[in-house]
Amino acid sequence: MIWQLDLLILILVVLCGIGAIMIRDLLGTAILFGAYSFMMCLLWAIMGAVDVAFTEASVGAGVSTVFFVATVYHTTRRTKD
Amino acid sequence: MEEVLRLVVERYNYWIYITLMMIGLYALIAKNNLVKKIVGMNIFQTAVILFYVSIGVKKGATIPIIEHNYDMAHQAIRAADYVNPLPHVLMLTAIVVSVATLGVALAITIMVYHRYLTLEEDEILKQIRES
Numbered sequence: 001m002i003w004q005l006d007l008l009i010l011i012l013v014v015l016c017g018i019g020a021i022m023i024r025d026l027l028g029t030a031i032l033f034g035a036y037s038f039m040m041c042l043l044w045a046i047m048g049a050v051d052v053a054f055t056e057a058s059v060g061a062g063v064s065t066v067f068f069v070a071t072v073y074h075t076t077r078r079t080k081d
Numbered sequence: 082m083e084e085v086l087r088l089v090v091e092r093y094n095y096w097i098y099i100t101l102m103m104i105g106l107y108a109l110i111a112k113n114n115l116v117k118k119i120v121g122m123n124i125f126q127t128a129v130i131l132f133y134v135s136i137g138v139k140k141g142a143t144i145p146i147i148e149h150n151y152d153m154a155h156q157a158i159r160a161a162d163y164v165n166p167l168p169h170v171l172m173l174t175a176i177v178v179s180v181a182t183l184g185v186a187l188a189i190t191i192m193v194y195h196r197y198l199t200l201e202e203d204e205i206l207k208q209i210r211e212s
Binding site: 007011013018021029033044048049050052055056059060067068070072 | 093097100117143172177180183184187194199200
């Protein structure tokens with residue numbers, strides 16, 4: 001485990017998380033949450049948990065993003081906060 | 082003082098996990114939009130999973146796949162050379178469960194939108210009180 005890479009990706013994860021709940025657009029939330037899941041997948045590959053990493057890449061970053069985009073398509077993009 | 086500072090710097094990953102957990106909890110409690118609440122719930126779940134996976138990491142260890150060569154098969158396996166795979170297997174289940182809960186939550190969100198035509202929690206509560 002390389003700690004510089006670990007720290008860099010952890011900071012990116014926190015930034016993506018804050019952005020996902022702060023942005024005033026639900027499609028932006030969906031995309032930033034996909035980026036968050038992908039950073040999380042990289043973090044698990046660094047930690048040596050390759051099985052968790054590819055499950056997260058397919059299920060977390062793939063299927064979750066599709067679910068969120070489908071929800072935004074069926075409802076609305078507008079949000080107040 | 083120096084001891085405390087060293088503890089904070091050496092365990093930086095735990096502080097960041099707690100930060101992520103608090104971001105998720107904040108979104109779950111303080112946000113008004115239903116989709117953002119669900120995003121907060123997912124951030125909270127992944128923070129907990131991240132904490133559990135980080136327990137199994139060892140310094141200088143490789144991924145948990147045993148090296149099999151022709152003449153190495155009868156050698157003893159040293160557990161210190163491999164990352165602990167038990168938290169990985171448990172958290173694999175947790176990821177699949179989290180995606181299932183996400184699907185159910187988003188389906189309920191779509192139903193709520195079709196009934197009240199809004200995703201904001203205060204407007205939904207106002208419509209419920211008026212009816």
